[in-house]
Structure formats: structure tokens, C-alpha cells
Amino acid sequence: MAQVKNSKLLANPLNLQNPVTVQVLGICSALAVTVQMKPAFVMGLSVTIVTAFSSLIISALRNTIPNRIRIIVQLVVVAALVIIVDQLLKAFLYDVSKQLSVFVGLIITNCILMGRLEAFAMGNKPFPSFIDGIGNGLGYSIILLSIAFVRELLGSGSIWGFKIIPPVFYQLGYENNGLMILPPMAVILIGIIIWIQRSWKKELIEK
Amino acid sequence: MKFLRNTLDKIKPHVQKGGKFQKFRSTFDAFETFLYVPDHVTKSGSHIRDGIDLKRAMSVVVIALMPALLFGMWNVGYQHFLAIGQTAGFCELFWYGFLQVLPIIIVSYVVGLGVEFIFAQIRGHEVNEGFLVSGMLIPMIMPVDTPLWMVAVATIFAVIIGKEVFGGTGMNIFNPALLARAFIFFAYPSKISGDFVWVSGLSDSTTKVVDGFSGATPMGLAGQGQFDKIPDFWTMFIGNIPGSIGETSKIAILIGAAILIISGIGSFRIMLSTILGGSAMIYIFNLFAANPYMEISPLVQLSMGGFLFGAVFMATDPVSASQTSTGKIIYGFLIGMIAMLIRVLNPAYPEGMMLAILMMNMFAPLIDYYVVEANIKRRLKRAKLSSIKS
Amino acid sequence: MNTEKNSYIFIYSTIMVLVIAAALTVVALQLKPAQENNIRIEKMQNILQSVKIPSTPKDAETIYKEKITETFVINTQGNIVEGKNAFDINLADELKKENDAERLFPVFVCSPNKNDTVKYFIVQLRGKGLWGPIWGYMSFNADLNTVYGCMFDHKGETPGLGAEINTAVFQSQFVGKKIFDENNKFVSIATVKGGTKDDDPHGVDAISGGTITSKGLEAMIYDCLKAYELYLTNNKK
Incomplete structure (x- = not known):
């Protein structure tokens, strides 16, 4: 693989190579944890940390890993990191970890992780792999946060847990949109984000 | 009339390609074809085509909806005055209902057509007339007390997510009007369920309600287990019961059904098989009769809620229904069965018709696919057999 | 080195598993006290909420120790069972026991002010909503009849309908209601x-459109209080 600049590794996944909207990976957690911004942020952070460090570890070990069991090795590394993150959340961010429930554990099955490990970390030096992991984690987080922003604002009338829609609105008959709290709306929002992104970056439109 | 034609002809050159206002071509087109028979001709090969175009078909559906709508307006007034314990003459009742329902219709049309026009301008295609019917259906399946801004939001959602993202009229997978209702149902559940939203003025706490008056719909009563309070068949058949604006009168709906069937616009196969499917499911429930809900007789069960309205006006939507004749029968039958299944067995959703139709909308292409495949196979077999004989 | 040899793969995986197992064990052991503490604190906050004492995760433990002066465990015969810690009773497990007589229920006594003798008795509730479990605490005045406060929560009731049970508006309706009628x-x-009706001492407004959750809540209150009934009748003033 040709050498790519580290800055590109960081910036590409944010837009043109976005893991969620372009590669359409990691959708299930994007639906489940985006009801509010805080859990979405913590989820994005967890995924970024796990992707970055598993990429670093796998890349450092890449020459010693036997090819026949490489997927298992990757899985074990990812699983171990996910368990550590999960345990840390339970100990220090209990209320958020309650909201995230099983979805932190399910980071193990997040396709973004395995995809980056197989496609990048197995063939690149540790530092670029680390950067690539962070980039993809951030790309995922951005989408999660934008969905969570809309869902929390319209679904609960708040941002980051703070009520921002003035009570006057409610007296005038405004109501929070219950559909925003349900997962189907997250699918529709992802669809709309993909729609917007593709009308903006025409090169992403498939022929 | 001559004047209208002349004006249109005068404007025409300006909005055609190269003209000053070519951006508004689609808008102009929409008005012209609405008023006059379009001058388009088929460009390639020869086709046998019916003289009726989409706009005419839509107009017939809107006419078929009129009896239910007019009855709905009267019923809105009737229920309101019943609730506050006053009596009023026929005209007064109708006028009250008319004033309650008209704003919903206006909002639905203005917002829906607005979105359609904007998309048509951006994409440079013709304005589609599909919204003519949806715009009338949306108010008819709403509770009368639905806030207007919710109707507007739901309409925008239905037109954009239900239609435009799939490519506009004729491409949609789901029935847009039902999508608008589903949107309100899940987004603002307190405005479309419970006992207070079905009768005008009841959700306003300042309204003084007569003792003993309950705004609960028959479906609501059944959902709460108050089976003894469900009105008898004839009351529900005539339709002076609380409910969504257009769904209450079964007579008015059947008149609409007759118009649709006679003019050949609505598929009688779908209507009939939906009702048959529903009845089949009710008979199965009657056999088990595990709870009072399962024991309700088919006639009563069929005349409750929006089942009939859905069967006649929603399931028959030619775009989202199955296209093949056999497919239509399977499609309708399953709608009927699933609607009853949701209604009786799922306590969270008092009425299952909306969800049943939306779900079968999704499966309609699949049903068609297998019907066509089966047809091809059968014919192949026949072809082989005959070739062996000769 | 040939990384495709069987012996290499074998040794590699053994070492990997050992290293990771060791690392995870250390992490889990280190964090366990903090995690269990979080669960305890949440329970304390819930109990305090039912007697209308606000708390944050930070000060919940101090407030709890100060205000909850007495706890004990009762059985369905209304007798106090010695040697059990009320706080450690898991109501979900207790309700699963087949024999009613074996079920144990916790009672927490709260004295909000040190100076006077005002006391509130807190009982624990657990039941089924429409989609999943619902639970809560209910506190009574010293007459063991009038509700002082309550808290309910749920796992996943319908937002906007059944989910309303955890709102202050809904819960405040219970305050002042009585669970025994004039004839005890x-x-x-x-x-x-x-x-x-305005003066109904035994009823609250159900959630419009949230019938099943409301009914589930009603059943939960009835079933759990039924278990406390003998204790409450024996000790009420």
C-alpha cells in the first residue's frame, strides 16, 4: 500500500471515507445509543479508544501473528479492550453505562473495528495504524453525535441533558416528538445525512 | 373558459425551455394539465391507452371519499354537542364540524402540495398529482382534535420520506397518507390515543362535559375490556360514534367503495379479500374464544375502528398494493388477517389496520414477484407438454 | 521464523490467552468495589427519592446514613425476620419464590429530622409493565395508611405514554392517598x-393511552402491598 500522509489518515474517515455514511458500517449501535448526546459521546469515545488501541496492538504484533488464526487474535485483542472499557464505565460513569447497557459490549461486533484491523493495521506500521484507528473512531463519533443532536433536541427537548426548549413552547402546544426516541427514526436520520452528504460531495454517488 | 385557455397559451412560451421563466415550467404544467386534457402524445411505438389519466383517476377517488367526509363533518358536530349536552339542528351540527375539519384539510393540501412543488422545481420534473388523494385522506384518518402543526409536520414527513426519497409519485413503497398517520401515532402518541382526542373540544379542559359521556371509540372500549359498552352493530354501521374523521360511517364508506368499483379505479379484489381475510381471522378467534375480545362476532368486529376505511381507500392504493390479480387477493387477505391479529392480540396498538397495510405495502412487490414466477413456470410446463405431444 | 507451524500457533495462542486473562482479572478485581458501590448508591437514591429527599450520587450515602435510621425485613405473616439485611434483599428474587410464606420484604424507616419523632415507612415494589419490569418505592406516614411519597421507574415502557410513570407529575398524585378504607x-x-373524582382517597388518574402500564402499576402496588398487609395492619396506629 502506498504511503498515505498521517493527516489524511485522520481526515479521510471524517468525510469521504466515513465508516458510517460511506462504508455503512457500525449502523446498529448508531441506532441504539443516539437517543441522547451524552451516551452517544461516550459510545463514540469508547469506539475511538478501542479502534485506536487495537489497531496499535495488532499492528505491533502483525509480523508475529500466525495467518491462520489472525481473526481470532484480532477478536481476542478487541474483546479484551472492550471488556476493560466496559468495566471502567461501570465503575466511573455508572449512569451512562446503564443507558449504553449491552451496546458497549457489542463494540466487539462493530464492523468498523474488524474492518480497520484487517484492511489497515495488518499491513501498516503501528503509528499510522493508531492514527487510522483514531480517524475512523472520530468519523463514527461525528455521525453519532449529529444523529443524537437531532434526536435529543426534537425527542426530549434538550441538549446534553439540559432543557433548551423554553416552557412557553409547551404551553403553546408544542410537544416532543416521540418518534425521535424510537430506533426507526435513527435509520431515517442516517439516511438523510447520507442524502445531504452525497448532494454535497457528488463523487460519492454510486453509478 | 376560452379566457383561461388564452391566458395559458399566452404564458406558455415564457415557461418552456429557453423562455424567461423556464424554472417554473413544472408549476405551469401542473396547472395546465389540471385544467385541460394534456397534449402529450406517446412518442415511441403504438400503445393502447385508456383515455383516463392519473388526474382523472385521482379525482374519482376524491369524489368517492366525499360521502365519508361529509358524514364525518356532521358527526364531528354531533359528537361535540352530545358531549356538552346541548342540542342543535342539522345545519348547526354540520357547520360546526365543517369549521373543525376544514383547517385540517387546508393544512394538509397546502403543506403537501408545497413540498411537492418545491421538489418538482429543484429536480425539474413535472409536479405529480399523487397528492390530490393523499391530501384528502390525511385529514380523514386523523382525530378531529389533532393540532394543525402536527398535521403539517406529519404531511411533510410523509411526502418527503414516504414519496420523494423513492422518486416521487408512483415510486413510493408505502401509502403516504398512512405514513402521515403512523408518524403522528408514534411521534405524538398522546394526541392520537386515549379517550379525549376523538371528540372535538374534549381535550380542552375548559369544556364542560356531561356526566357519563365518554369519548372513547369502540376500539378504545374493547382495548380496555369494557365490551358491554361497545355500541351495537347498527350504530357503528351508520357511524354516529367517536373516531377518526372519515372512518366512522360504514354506509358512507360503502358508497365510496361502490363508486370506486363501478368506475374501475379501486380494485374490488383487494377490498373483498381484505374483508374475507379479516373475517377468517375473526372466525379463528371465535373458535378459540379465549377472552371476550375473541368472542366478538365478525359483523361487529368488522364495523369497529378503521378496518373498512382502510380496506376500501388505503389498501387499494394502486401504487403501493400488489399489481397482479392473484397478488391482490393474497395481499388483501393478509392485510385483513394481520389487522385483526394486531387488534385483538397486541394490547399496545388498539387498531391494527394502519400497521397491517403498511407492512403488506412492503411485501406487495414480493407477492407480485412470486405470482409472476409461478405463472411463468406454469406456462413453461404447458409449453413442454404440448411440444412432447406434437 | 515460521509463524505457520502448528507448535508456534499453539504456543502463541496459549501465551495470548494467559496474558489477556491475567490482565482482565486484574482490571475486574480492581474495579469491582467501585462498580458495586454505584449500584448501592443508585438504590439509596431511589429510596431517598420516595421520601422526597433529593440526593446526588456524591452525597447519597451520607444522607442515606443520616436519614434512614432503621431497616428490617418482614415476611408475609407480618413478622420481623431477624438476621437479614433489608438493603440486601433482592425483591425480584423474592417474588420468584414459589411459596408465599418464604418471601421476604424489606422495610426502611426514615426520620427526616433529628429533633422530632416524625417517621416514614418505606416499602419496596416490583411488577410488570407493558414491555418489561417496573419497580419503585412507596413511603407511608406513621399511620401506615397514608402515602407520603413514591418513586417508580421502568425498563422500557412506551415513551410519552407508559413511560410517564417515572415523572414527578404522575408520582405526586399518590401523595396523601390511603391504602385502607374506613373499615380498615x-x-x-x-x-x-x-x-x-377529586376526593377519591384510593385512586389516581391513569395515564391516557398508557392503559396496560397503568394497570401493571396498579397490580404491582396491590400485589406488593398485599404482602406487607399483615405487617401494616398489625402496626398501624
Whole structure:
């Protein structure tokens, strides 16, 4: 693989190579944890940390890993990191970890992780792999946060847990949109984000 | 009339390609074809085509909806005055209902057509007339007390997510009007369920309600287990019961059904098989009769809620229904069965018709696919057999 | 080195598993006290909420120790069972026991002010909503009849309908309601569809459109208080 600049590794996944909207990976957690911004942020952070460090570890070990069991090795590394993150959340961010429930554990099955490990970390030096992991984690987080922003604002009338829609609105008959709290709306929002992104970056439109 | 034609002809050159206002071509087109028979001709090969175009078909559906709508307006007034314990003459009742329902219709049309026009301008295609019917259906399946801004939001959602993202009229997978209702149902559940939203003025706490008056719909009563309070068949058949604006009168709906069937616009196969499917499911429930809900007789069960309205006006939507004749029968039958299944067995959703139709909308292409495949196979077999004989 | 040899793969995986197992064990052991503490604190906050004492995760433990002066465990015969810690009773497990007589229920006594003798008795509730479990705590005045406060929560009721049970607006309705009628008969508190009469001491407004959750809540209150009934009748003033 040709050498790519580290800055590109960081910036590409944010837009043109976005893991969620372009590669359409990691959708299930994007639906489940985006009801509010805080859990979405913590989820994005967890995924970024796990992707970055598993990429670093796998890349450092890449020459010693036997090819026949490489997927298992990757899985074990990812699983171990996910368990550590999960345990840390339970100990220090209990209320958020309650909201995230099983979805932190399910980071193990997040396709973004395995995809980056197989496609990048197995063939690149540790530092670029680390950067690539962070980039993809951030790309995922951005989408999660934008969905969570809309869902929390319209679904609960708040941002980051703070009520921002003035009570006057409610007296005038405004109501929070219950559909925003349900997962189907997250699918529709992802669809709309993909729609917007593709009308903006025409090169992403498939022929 | 001559004047209208002349004006249109005068404007025409300006909005055609190269003209000053070519951006508004689609808008102009929409008005012209609405008023006059379009001058388009088929460009390639020869086709046998019916003289009726989409706009005419839509107009017939809107006419078929009129009896239910007019009855709905009267019923809105009737229920309101019943609730506050006053009596009023026929005209007064109708006028009250008319004033309650008209704003919903206006909002639905203005917002829906607005979105359609904007998309048509951006994409440079013709304005589609599909919204003519949806715009009338949306108010008819709403509770009368639905806030207007919710109707507007739901309409925008239905037109954009239900239609435009799939490519506009004729491409949609789901029935847009039902999508608008589903949107309100899940987004603002307190405005479309419970006992207070079905009768005008009841959700306003300042309204003084007569003792003993309950705004609960028959479906609501059944959902709460108050089976003894469900009105008898004839009351529900005539339709002076609380409910969504257009769904209450079964007579008015059947008149609409007759118009649709006679003019050949609505598929009688779908209507009939939906009702048959529903009845089949009710008979199965009657056999088990595990709870009072399962024991309700088919006639009563069929005349409750929006089942009939859905069967006649929603399931028959030619775009989202199955296209093949056999497919239509399977499609309708399953709608009927699933609607009853949701209604009786799922306590969270008092009425299952909306969800049943939306779900079968999704499966309609699949049903068609297998019907066509089966047809091809059968014919192949026949072809082989005959070739062996000769 | 040939990384495709069987012996290499074998040794590699063994070492990997050992290293990771060791690392995870250390992490889990280190964090366990903090995690268990979080669960305890959440329970304390819930209990305090039912007697209308606000708390944050930071100060919950101090407030709890200060205000909850007495706890004990009772059985369905209304007798106090010695040697059990009320705080450690898991109501979900207790309700699963087949024999009613074996079930144990916790009682927490709260004295909000040090100076006077005002006391509130807190009982624990657990039941089924529409989609999953619902639970809560209910506190009574010293007469063991009038509700002082309550808290309910749920796992996943319908947002906007059943989920309303965890709102302050809904819960405040219970305050001042009575669970025994004039003849000292246990009647519990019902959720009334379409609204209650103003002076009904045994009913609250059900959630419009949230019928199943309201009914589930009513059943939860009835069933759990029924288990406390003998204790409450024996000790009420």
C-alpha cells in the first residue's frame, strides 16, 4: 500500500471515507445509543479508544501473528479492550453505562473495528495504524453525535441533558416528538445525512 | 373558459425551455394539465391507452371519499354537542364540524402540495398529482382534535420520506397518507390515543362535559375490556360514534367503495379479500374464544375502528398494493388477517389496520414477484407438454 | 521464523490467552468495589427519592446514613425476620419464590429530622409493565395508611405514554392517598381510567393511552402491598 500522509489518515474517515455514511458500517449501535448526546459521546469515545488501541496492538504484533488464526487474535485483542472499557464505565460513569447497557459490549461486533484491523493495521506500521484507528473512531463519533443532536433536541427537548426548549413552547402546544426516541427514526436520520452528504460531495454517488 | 385557455397559451412560451421563466415550467404544467386534457402524445411505438389519466383517476377517488367526509363533518358536530349536552339542528351540527375539519384539510393540501412543488422545481420534473388523494385522506384518518402543526409536520414527513426519497409519485413503497398517520401515532402518541382526542373540544379542559359521556371509540372500549359498552352493530354501521374523521360511517364508506368499483379505479379484489381475510381471522378467534375480545362476532368486529376505511381507500392504493390479480387477493387477505391479529392480540396498538397495510405495502412487490414466477413456470410446463405431444 | 507451524500457533495462542486473562482479572478485581458501590448508591437514591429527599450520587450515602435510621425485613405473616439485611434483599428474587410464606420484604424507616419523632415507612415494589419490569418505592406516614411519597421507574415502557410513570407529575398524585378504607380493609390504590373524582382517597388518574402500564402499576402496588398487609395492619396506629 502506498504511503498515505498521517493527516489524511485522520481526515479521510471524517468525510469521504466515513465508516458510517460511506462504508455503512457500525449502523446498529448508531441506532441504539443516539437517543441522547451524552451516551452517544461516550459510545463514540469508547469506539475511538478501542479502534485506536487495537489497531496499535495488532499492528505491533502483525509480523508475529500466525495467518491462520489472525481473526481470532484480532477478536481476542478487541474483546479484551472492550471488556476493560466496559468495566471502567461501570465503575466511573455508572449512569451512562446503564443507558449504553449491552451496546458497549457489542463494540466487539462493530464492523468498523474488524474492518480497520484487517484492511489497515495488518499491513501498516503501528503509528499510522493508531492514527487510522483514531480517524475512523472520530468519523463514527461525528455521525453519532449529529444523529443524537437531532434526536435529543426534537425527542426530549434538550441538549446534553439540559432543557433548551423554553416552557412557553409547551404551553403553546408544542410537544416532543416521540418518534425521535424510537430506533426507526435513527435509520431515517442516517439516511438523510447520507442524502445531504452525497448532494454535497457528488463523487460519492454510486453509478 | 376560452379566457383561461388564452391566458395559458399566452404564458406558455415564457415557461418552456429557453423562455424567461423556464424554472417554473413544472408549476405551469401542473396547472395546465389540471385544467385541460394534456397534449402529450406517446412518442415511441403504438400503445393502447385508456383515455383516463392519473388526474382523472385521482379525482374519482376524491369524489368517492366525499360521502365519508361529509358524514364525518356532521358527526364531528354531533359528537361535540352530545358531549356538552346541548342540542342543535342539522345545519348547526354540520357547520360546526365543517369549521373543525376544514383547517385540517387546508393544512394538509397546502403543506403537501408545497413540498411537492418545491421538489418538482429543484429536480425539474413535472409536479405529480399523487397528492390530490393523499391530501384528502390525511385529514380523514386523523382525530378531529389533532393540532394543525402536527398535521403539517406529519404531511411533510410523509411526502418527503414516504414519496420523494423513492422518486416521487408512483415510486413510493408505502401509502403516504398512512405514513402521515403512523408518524403522528408514534411521534405524538398522546394526541392520537386515549379517550379525549376523538371528540372535538374534549381535550380542552375548559369544556364542560356531561356526566357519563365518554369519548372513547369502540376500539378504545374493547382495548380496555369494557365490551358491554361497545355500541351495537347498527350504530357503528351508520357511524354516529367517536373516531377518526372519515372512518366512522360504514354506509358512507360503502358508497365510496361502490363508486370506486363501478368506475374501475379501486380494485374490488383487494377490498373483498381484505374483508374475507379479516373475517377468517375473526372466525379463528371465535373458535378459540379465549377472552371476550375473541368472542366478538365478525359483523361487529368488522364495523369497529378503521378496518373498512382502510380496506376500501388505503389498501387499494394502486401504487403501493400488489399489481397482479392473484397478488391482490393474497395481499388483501393478509392485510385483513394481520389487522385483526394486531387488534385483538397486541394490547399496545388498539387498531391494527394502519400497521397491517403498511407492512403488506412492503411485501406487495414480493407477492407480485412470486405470482409472476409461478405463472411463468406454469406456462413453461404447458409449453413442454404440448411440444412432447406434437 | 515460521509463524505457520502448528507448535508456534499453539504456543502463541496459549501465551495470548494467559496474558489477556491475567490482565482482565486484574482490571475486574480492581474495579469491582467501585462498580458495586454505584449500584448501592443508585438504590439509596431511589429510596431517598420516595421520601422526597433529593440526593446526588456524591452525597447519597451520607444522607442515606443520616436519614434512614432503621431497616428490617418482614415476611408475609407480618413478622420481623431477624438476621437479614433489608438493603440486601433482592425483591425480584423474592417474588420468584414459589411459596408465599418464604418471601421476604424489606422495610426502611426514615426520620427526616433529628429533633422530632416524625417517621416514614418505606416499602419496596416490583411488577410488570407493558414491555418489561417496573419497580419503585412507596413511603407511608406513621399511620401506615397514608402515602407520603413514591418513586417508580421502568425498563422500557412506551415513551410519552407508559413511560410517564417515572415523572414527578404522575408520582405526586399518590401523595396523601390511603391504602385502607374506613373499615380498615385493604383496598390499595387504583389507577382510574378517565380521571378520578377529586376526593377519591384510593385512586389516581391513569395515564391516557398508557392503559396496560397503568394497570401493571396498579397490580404491582396491590400485589406488593398485599404482602406487607399483615405487617401494616398489625402496626398501624
